[in-house]
Amino acid sequence: MLNGNTDSQNDTAETQINIPANTKIKKDALKLYSSGKYKESIQVCQEEIQEDSQHIDSYVVMCWSLLANKEYSEAEYWATEALKISKYDQRVIESLAEAKYYLGKNDESLKLFQEYISLVPVNGSHIGDAYYFMGEIYIRKGMYDHADISFSHSVRTDPLYDYWWTRLGYAREMAGYYSSSLAAYEKALQLNSAQPDAIRGINRVKSKLQ
Template sequence: MKKFIFLLAFVFSFAAISAQSKPDALVLYRNGNYPESIKICEQEILINPRNIDSYCVLCWSLVRNRQYAEAEVRATEARKIAPGDVRLMEVLGEAKYYQGKNGEALEMFRTYIASAPSNAARIGNAYYYMGEIYIRQGKYQHADISMTTAVYTEPLVDLWWTRCGYAREMAGSYASALDAYSKAIELNASQADAARGKERVAARLR
């Protein structure tokens, strides 16, 4: 009996050590090691083809590694298993956005926003990308609304404030554009695009 208990304890200890020593794809992703994260996720999916968490980290890593077409393929593949997973909706929108598939990306981000909780981690990102798509399409008032929502959700991203200022400037809302550009510079004094934008709209308001 004592031998059995000792053997059982050894097995559990070995399993715990193995789990600790196994590379964590999400940690690798967060540390910017996207190729290694992709590799680990692919191995996990081979073992369990229905591992949606691995699919999500895989797709995030593929997007950050600029493998947009592959990210789209894998996210689409994963959505056949879990069509309601909001993480897959959002990352699929990103993959399509970076390939210039504006209409499809916009639809995916709308689906994500309609499906995800209001405090979901990437709500701000979705509104930001929607704003960029509207800028591409010349729909500057729509872009203003999306960018304003993005910076309201995450108010410390200077790039988003800069792009919000640009959308407002292009929509002819110069005073509010000045506010957005000023906020971007407040967050990042070296934000050159915001500085140039602020000069342009200030001249308009003189």
């Protein structure tokens, strides 16, 4: 998972999936994913699905591993298959949204992230990531006010990622809100004084405010 919060899925994976204690293979698939052994995890998940094509958790770990391994077309395929089994599984919806984001399918990805947000609690562990991706999509589409709103939600949810503050600054800069853009860039530098995009952004915005 991209976005300045690349470890968030690994950090929460074991709490998001309930696997019976006596199901060794499923435990191994998740453990392999969490330890960064994505190809091995994918192989285990494929074996699980061959044995039980309706077991949604196998698809979930498969999608996480494919995304982490940057196999976005495969992740899109398996997430689509998973939704046939569990239409409103928020983990699958998020994975499909992310796969489509990396494949450049902006409108489809945006719709899925919006659906994901509607399904999870306001304090859900990946809410900030979803808003972050939405912000990036809006920037791709040149909708900078919408990007401002999305990034504002993401930093409100988790204010410790300097890159998210940097992207908020950029969205505001592109929308012409130079004072609030400067504030966001400055916040990014408070968190990481070496953040290069924030440094460049501050220099650009200050020249426009003079």
